[in-house]
Amino acid sequence: MRVRILGVGMGPHHVTCEVADALRACDYVLATEKSADDGLLAARREVAAAHGVPVVVVPDPDRDRAPGDYEQAVRDWHRARVAVYEDVLRARGGTAALLVWGDPSLYDSTIRVVESLAERLPVEYDVLPGISAPQLLAARHRIVLHPVGRPVHVTTARRLREDVTAGQRNLCVMLTGSLDLTGLDDWSIWWGANLGTDSEELAAGRVGDVAGHLEDARLRARQRAGWVMDVYLLRAPE
The missing domain is CATH 3.30.950.10 (Tetrapyrrole methylase, C-terminal domain)
Incomplete structure (x- = not known):
């Protein structure tokens, strides 16, 4: 199993040549859906479609938006995402892409989530930058x-x-x-x-x-x- 964390800026026109090559080599894009009219999921689908990669969608776990302890609420949310992604990877295997808005290094938790996944699964992962x-x-x-x-x-x-x-x-x-x-x-x-x-x-x-x-x-x-x-x-x- 492999996970590729790919920065995609704000959509198809910001995808670098390096990220495009990596995406085309993936078996599928793994994406969460926050609501029935999730505009960001639609944009992820557009990026994936531009490179001929299917999208596997999972519901995004609920998150407390007004917590007493913000950092704990975020940790709980991350753990729930790890569990959701783990189920898909165990069932499908292969190489999955996670498309990150902007760049994965700035105020995004995908790297932390995948680090936790790697503690539970025999999964390799890498990170490619995007426009922030x-x-x-x-x-x-x-x-x-x-x-x-x-x-x-x-x-x-x-x-x-x-x-x-x-x-x-x-x-x-x-x-x-x-x-x-x-x-x-x-x-x-x-x-x-x-x-x-x-x-x-x-x-x-x-x-x-x-x-x-x-x-x-x-x-x-x-x-x-x-x-x-x-x-x-x-x-x-x-």
Whole structure:
């Protein structure tokens, strides 16, 4: 048995030659379904179909979206995914592909899940990179993610306040469940939703000037795609 963890950016037009070659060599794509109208599953099917690979779909285990202990809830969810994937691999064997949005190294748990699988099954695995959301964001806005000689701090919306309080001044923020920029009016923002898709939305400027438009833009992206994924760069004034 083998599992190939393949970064696919935001869909077929972001699949690198390396990933395309690996995908065509797989027996099937293993994908989860979150709902009956799962737009991300549809996009995975499109990637697989472009390379002639069938898709095996399993229900995504339920996840507590408002847990008292966030990290424990995520661990429980990962264990449930391991069990679901294990059932398929035991039944089918062969080489399975897991298609990861963006790049597997950034705020994605597929590598951790497959590491756990490898403790339970005689499975080999490898990882191939994809185009990440921060890369797309920088390209769309024609910017460098950090000032000259300075760092960029990659974080999540859940940790934004904590990181700002700790002194971070240049942050790339992912996993934006909600967009709370209260008190950051004089900061600069470069924002994007559903980057690289037909429902892409972009905005940039002083937070105080553009914040009122961002929720409308997020809503437009969600209405067009059925889902929304956004990322933004937030930079303190000099």
